[in-house]
Structure formats: structure tokens, C-alpha cells
Amino acid sequence: MGKIGFDPQKYIEEQSKYILERVNDYDKLYLEFGGKLIGDKHAKRVLPGFDEDAKIKLLQKLKDQAEIIICVYAGDIERNKIRGDYGITYDMDVLRSIDELRGYGLAVNSVVITRYQGQPSTKLFINKLERRDIKVYTHTAIEGYPSDVKAIVSEEGFGINAYIPTTKPIVVVTAPGPGSGKLATCLNQLYHEHRHGRVAGYSKFETFPVWNVPLKHPLNIAYEAATVDLKDVNMMDNFHFEKYNLVAVNYNRDIETFPVIKRIIERITGKESVYQSPTDMGVNRVGFGIIDDEAVREASKQEIIRRCFATECDFKKGIIDEEILNRMKMIMEELDLMKEDRVPVRPARKYAERIRKHSENNDMPAVIAFELQNGTIITGRTTPIMDSCSAAILNAIKTLANISDEIHLLSPMILETIQMLKAKDLHSKITALNANEILIALAISAVTNPTAQLAYAKLSELKGVQAHSTVMLNKDDEQTLRKLGLDITTDPDYPSDNLYYL
CATH class of the missing domain: 3.10.630.10 (dip2346 domain like)
Known part of the structure; x- marks a missing residue:
């Protein structure tokens, strides 16, 4: 904290x-x-x-x-x-x-x-x-x-x-x-x-x-x-x-x-x-x-790093020009800050590199790292079932609720049914479940599953969590994380070579 x-x-x-x-x-x-x-x-x-x-x-x-x-x-x-x-x-x-x-x-x-x-x-x-x-x-x-x-x-x-x-x-x-x-x-x-x-x-x-x-x-x-x-x-x-x-x-x-x-x-x-x-x-x-100047100084430095990531992503998207990007780099240098000074950055990148070494796909692996309030680092990666945001959220609330990693909060049958709905009826090309979809499934499961209810009750403890993703997120995931109260940064990389990315 x-x-x-x-x-x-x-x-x-x-x-x-x-x-x-x-x-x-x-x-x-x-x-x-x-x-x-x-x-x-x-x-x-x-x-x-x-x-x-x-x-x-x-x-x-x-x-x-x-x-x-x-x-x-x-x-x-x-x-x-x-x-x-x-x-x-x-x-x-x-x-x-x-x-x-x-x-x-x-x-x-x-x-x-x-x-x-x-x-x-x-x-x-x-x-x-x-x-x-x-x-x-x-x-x-x-x-x-x-x-x-x-x-x-x-x-x-x-x-x-x-x-x-x-x-x-x-x-x-x-x-x-x-x-x-x-x-x-x-x-x-x-x-x-x-x-x-x-x-x-x-x-x-x-x-x-x-x-x-x-x-x-x-x-x-x-x-x-x-x-x-x-x-x-x-x-x-x-x-x-x-x-x-x-x-x-x-x-x-x-x-x-x-x-x-x-x-x-x-x-x-x-x-x-x-x-x-x-x-x-x-x-x-x-x-x-202001009652603690040192706390304000440290929080401000972290905000500058967060803004640096946001500026790099805006440049990648074509929203800003290189002059603004260079100005942000100068601000970072003025305070001798590095992007890696943000705690969840290194764990996310390290996990992504480990995945990449064992993959035939050259795309940047989508990994998110959460720094919980007690300093614990939790990670999540994109799989065919769910995206990195969804995985990190479920892993984090299981950790906060002291639930074993082997225990499923959500029935695989429920997840498969939602995926079929997205693919066959809604004609979505992206079938991995996003954070919003996973949270709805969790809320429904919590009604009949005491373990899911225990994890669901821990969502409020994600407020103030610092998070970093190795790829830029889609708008839905980004807004879901913000609504939960997380501060998210992302590396300026797209998750694939596809040009149509929401």
C-alpha cells in the first residue's frame, strides 16, 4: 500500500x-x-x-x-x-x-x-x-x-x-x-x-x-x-x-x-x-x-513514467508527432527516470520473452503483470480461451482469496458456450473472452458457486493496483481495467500484424 x-x-x-x-x-x-x-x-x-x-x-x-x-x-x-x-x-x-x-x-x-x-x-x-x-x-x-x-x-x-x-x-x-x-x-x-x-x-x-x-x-x-x-x-x-x-x-x-x-x-x-x-x-x-512531500514526489515520478508509455502508444497510433514524443523523452531524462522503474514492467516483459522463446509465432506475446497492494506480482497471458486481462484478473482475485491455482472459478463448459456464441451467432473473429465477458460469467457463477463468490468479493481489492501489458489493449479491456480502478500502462506494440484492431 x-x-x-x-x-x-x-x-x-x-x-x-x-x-x-x-x-x-x-x-x-x-x-x-x-x-x-x-x-x-x-x-x-x-x-x-x-x-x-x-x-x-x-x-x-x-x-x-x-x-x-x-x-x-x-x-x-x-x-x-x-x-x-x-x-x-x-x-x-x-x-x-x-x-x-x-x-x-x-x-x-x-x-x-x-x-x-x-x-x-x-x-x-x-x-x-x-x-x-x-x-x-x-x-x-x-x-x-x-x-x-x-x-x-x-x-x-x-x-x-x-x-x-x-x-x-x-x-x-x-x-x-x-x-x-x-x-x-x-x-x-x-x-x-x-x-x-x-x-x-x-x-x-x-x-x-x-x-x-x-x-x-x-x-x-x-x-x-x-x-x-x-x-x-x-x-x-x-x-x-x-x-x-x-x-x-x-x-x-x-x-x-x-x-x-x-x-x-x-x-x-x-x-x-x-x-x-x-x-x-x-x-x-x-x-x-500536501502532508508528505516524499510520497508526492515518488507518486509524481510514477505518473511521469505512466505518461511516457501513453505518449509512446499515441505516437504508434499516429495520434501525435515525433516532436511530442521527444519532448516526453526529455522529461524522463530530466528526472533520470527509466520505464523499468515502474514495478510491473519487468515481470510482464520477462514472462512474454519466455513465451516467445518457446513459440513459432513472431507476434509479441500478450502478457499483463499486476502489482498488488501488498507487492505481490501476478501475471496473465492470452490463450485461446481468454485474453491476458481476463487471465490476470482471475489469477489476482484467486490469490487475494487464497484459492489454489488449480481450482477453476468458471466452468470450462460455460466458457466454451460463450465462445460458441461469439463465433457462430455474433460472427466474431476474436473468440478469446475479454475482461468484461469474463466478469459477467464470474458474477453469474458466484450465485451458485461459493468459491467463485469468494473470488468475486475480492474484485474491490484491485482498486489502486498497478498493471503493465506487453501489448496495446483494445478499448473494452482498457476501460474495464480502469473501471475496476487499476492503473494500466502498455508497451507500444500491437498484439498482431492485423490492421483492424479495436
Whole structure:
């Protein structure tokens, strides 16, 4: 079991107090939320003890004072951009977010489609939302944004985009991912609020980088690894240092755009901005929740390695270019990290090589290694009956339940029947049972088989297990492992030469 390095309760108390202090300065505060509002798995991995839903629980405490606007860029809908941690498109993530926000009792004001130009897929999405009684607003791209301040803050700039009526003092503006137009939406609202004679302000809720942690701390470098495709670089906030003689960390895009954003706010309000630095704009108290710096350092290094594997796989799939891959390699070298520093990597590769030596097939053997919470290594390989994920899951829960390896949890007859269904009736060319299929079979068997029930009860103990595969997994297996709470990495190799691989 890894060490706890973060106090989530202290963080929520600090953060909510800080937000309320800032709200007191305005009739209405527009709070731009960076990162994931719900299910922040990156924060959970680099800050051991962090509650991945801490932000939404914080807002739940403020639910009587807060409502939410969700932004999504029309271009991301058109190209079916995928949210990696859930494996779903951005438009589907908007629907998922609305459901979850409502489940927490939070008011969703509306969805804003940014940089909308009548794109056909986006129009269909708007229809879908409106026919479910969700308010939708569209904003067009403003020529010269964000540099031409005079044109932006005018009737032909923010004035052409719709004002979104809100009723609560805190308006949270969130999105499925970066580049969704959250900042522009906040500034657009500020423009219209001041035209209506209301005193409105803007702040940014950005968890990473952590401003009061050293620039080269692994926690902040892990943020660079997480955003390597965006080419974000952490920097010292020179504006903050010049004004307060205090070192603070921010990232290049915020520092570069700060002078322009400050001028836009000053032109909207007609007075000097209260913010003297991009760090001033933030309401980030996450650094005050760290209780074990060494635990956070080690967890952050492991996250960087995990991101390195993900980047190599994205390059193999053609999603990113070589420049991004090389940038990730530099980040690894900066901290003198090797991919083999991730514990399950060597056992998985070693087992795969052993299989390959005794096989006539040149394909990379599909092997997964699990590092259980107690440090035990469990492996699984693909066979004609089941794939490596399925085998590793069954082997792991048998170990946790102290069940002998020779005992079958699932009847061979049941497995053969499912395979026949896949091959003959569903016409699938891949008959080895995947993780989802094996888990359903296990759940059914647990009803009548006490041994299967004993193993089934151990599934919850897979949460937090570290796993590595010698081949890239299909989407179904990858998502099943994530739903079980495992952190999975894979080598950038396909399991076969077949080009059609889901």
C-alpha cells in the first residue's frame, strides 16, 4: 500500500474558504475551472490521498451559491475528440457531466458551444441537448481574439455573442478538456454583466502547476508530462516576483496571455485590475494539502513514467508527432527516470520473452503483470480461451482469496458456450473472452458457486493496483481495467500484424 501524501479534507476547507473570500468582492464571480471537475484521476495519482471528486464535493458545499456553465469547442465535436481517461467523445462527456452534476444536486445553467460556425455534427448535438430541455448558447470566434483588445471589448466583439443569464453569485465555467473556450466565455459574461451595471469578477481554479511548490518538483513536472501534447512549460511567474518579491510557479500560456487578459478586464470594468500576476488570478490551495512531500514526489515520478508509455502508444497510433514524443523523452531524462522503474514492467516483459522463446509465432506475446497492494506480482497471458486481462484478473482475485491455482472459478463448459456464441451467432473473429465477458460469467457463477463468490468479493481489492501489458489493449479491456480502478500502462506494440484492431 502506497503512502498517503495528501489531506483532502484540509484542501477542501482551504479552497472553499478562499473562494468565498474572493466572492465577497463582487456581485458575481465567474470561476474558470481548469482540469477535470469530476474524476480528476491525474490529481489522484500524483497526490496520494487526493479524492478524485474533491472539486465537485467542494462545489457541493457551495451549491446554494453556485451554478455551472459547460463549454465545448465545436471543432472538438466535429473531429470526435476523445477524453482519454473515459474513452468517450467530448460531446458524450458533456452529457455524462450534466448527469453527474445533477446527481450532486448542482444546478447546470447551460451548455455553450464555442467558435460555432454551423458545423453539421455540432448542430445535431445542439438539437439533442435542446430536445432534452437543456439550454444551449452558441458563441462565434471573435476576430483578433485575444490580442486586439479594442475590437474584442466592443459591440462587434463580445457584443455579438449572447449573454447567458445567471442567478447565483458563483458561476463555475468548466469543459471536457483544454481549448474549449472557458476563458473567452468568462470574459464575454464580464462584458455583458458590466453593461447591465453589475460588478462581476473573474478567477481561475487551476490545480496544476502548483504555484507554491518548486518549479522542478516532480509534481509540477508531472503536469508538463500530462500536457505534453499542448506543449505546456512551467515557468516562474515573473509578474508575481516583480510585484511581491515572491517565487510562484505558473505555466507559459497563462504568463504569456496575462498582460492581454488584464487589459481586457480593465477595458471592460473601466478601472485598474486587482490582479498583478497570473498567480493572483488563481484560487489554488492544493499545495497546502500536501502532508508528505516524499510520497508526492515518488507518486509524481510514477505518473511521469505512466505518461511516457501513453505518449509512446499515441505516437504508434499516429495520434501525435515525433516532436511530442521527444519532448516526453526529455522529461524522463530530466528526472533520470527509466520505464523499468515502474514495478510491473519487468515481470510482464520477462514472462512474454519466455513465451516467445518457446513459440513459432513472431507476434509479441500478450502478457499483463499486476502489482498488488501488498507487492505481490501476478501475471496473465492470452490463450485461446481468454485474453491476458481476463487471465490476470482471475489469477489476482484467486490469490487475494487464497484459492489454489488449480481450482477453476468458471466452468470450462460455460466458457466454451460463450465462445460458441461469439463465433457462430455474433460472427466474431476474436473468440478469446475479454475482461468484461469474463466478469459477467464470474458474477453469474458466484450465485451458485461459493468459491467463485469468494473470488468475486475480492474484485474491490484491485482498486489502486498497478498493471503493465506487453501489448496495446483494445478499448473494452482498457476501460474495464480502469473501471475496476487499476492503473494500466502498455508497451507500444500491437498484439498482431492485423490492421483492424479495436
